[in-house]
Amino acid sequence: MENQSEHKSLARLDESLLTHIPPFSRLKDSQIRDILDHATARRCAEGVTVFREGDPAERFYMLLDGYIRVLRITAAGEQVISLHIPSGQLFGIARAIGRDTYPATALTASEAIILSWPTTLWDHFVREYEGFSSETYKIVGQRLGEINMRVVEMATQQVEQRVANTLLRLVDQTGRKVKDGIEVDFSITRQDLSEMTATTLHTISRLLSAWEKKGLVKSRRKHVVVSNADGLMALGRGCAPQHVSQQV
Amino acid sequence: MENQSEHKSLARLDESLLTHIPPFSRLKDSQIRDILDHATARRCAEGVTVFREGDPAERFYMLLDGYIRVLRITAAGEQVISLHIPSGQLFGIARAIGRDTYPATALTASEAIILSWPTTLWDHFVREYEGFSSETYKIVGQRLGEINMRVVEMATQQVEQRVANTLLRLVDQTGRKVKDGIEVDFSITRQDLSEMTATTLHTISRLLSAWEKKGLVKSRRKHVVVSNADGLMALGRGCAPQHVSQQV
């Protein structure tokens, strides 16, 4: 099902692909050559499943270009989006957290270019390549931090604040400058946003409409542009600035 | 503020303290001796802060006895309890996730005995002690898994289900068999439960009262006993058994 994407080897992989990516940046050219020679490259369209929660973790991945969406699906069939991974990061690194199955499902949130290696090489990477493991654990720590922040937000904030903060984080992490603001750099639907913030697509739609009227965002089908980040930040902190300034 | 607890060295530490604890179980006696000789032991009363979120991670810890509560405090002063750590686990291992400050606050949820080492020894432990790092990353993975599960629960379940599942997990992880069921093995208030499930102490109180009438739990001040785990599980899955069976 997930293998309908192109799987070609992209000719021979160039070393410059990896030299500036943290887990590999301290390595010699010959080491990088070696790493690339063991890698499988793959170009995927948007919406392609890379691996599923519970699958045996047979490979680990490096996202060279595009975005990966990580999500979990409940018994009742509901999706919860855990995070989005930007290019230049490892993912599917079950071994780094002592697991032998993937803890979540990963699919491409945009067109993407992905390298992967068999998990059997993991220990070798950790042992032989300086800086690989420390960078890896930094990534794990970052993601743990993000998930923790979500727990705190979900436990303490109103829907409007959560959505505002989520959107700000999205444009901060993956934003692309456009004419009238900063745009989330991959297709994102109301449904997606609702799965990131534990609400419904209806509520997201209402919020975006309201924000658009206030000039905070501009959105169209599958696209969201933040045009007034400061205004959104005020909302995210829970102070509704327009009331404060006009009523007192 | 947090140093009012006893800080005595508990005489000389016995090697048997560590020999059966996973991160150290593969080590020779001499290695364990060495580890203990560098350790500081501390016995803490309930409610003592071990470290605070944001503090420089100068030490890492092993809980020998008791329970640790890990929590975060928001700007608005609200607490969110992330998890409870049972004895035999490392904690405060910021280095394992590439951080140099603690990502959360840790305090004792019961009387506790805690060993600790300066973080400067971390790399040495990882390098010299076989199995230490893999066990460490398993712990990180477990905690990541738990936090992920909370996100999913908070995003998809009703309060009643979340509380039921949280309680079941507590007795599963820390339960102590008592006459009429399984009791959570440390003091736990309605407030604590509410901070674990993103609700209010009032709602927890109402739920526990209702469950007590149905014979699912028995609770008194700071104590909760689960007396019918299967019944609670049914609630946790979202099927209210008494309605289902009587109305159809």
Add this chain to the structure above:
DNA sequence: TATAAACTTTGCGCTAGCGCAACCTTCGGA
């Protein structure tokens, strides 16, 4: 170019569970 599929908007009513308030119970310390 028509049609379906995917995505979005908006209105309306309802309810889970919060916030407040008042009161009760248990426990530890003087």
Add this chain to the structure above:
DNA sequence: TCCGAAGGTTGCGCTAGCGCAAAGTTTATA
């Protein structure tokens, strides 16, 4: 033994935001 503090219970009213429904818009497909 008394008092105060911490913890727990319960009633009541309210509202954020969900669920449903219906219709509009954009995009892909035939």
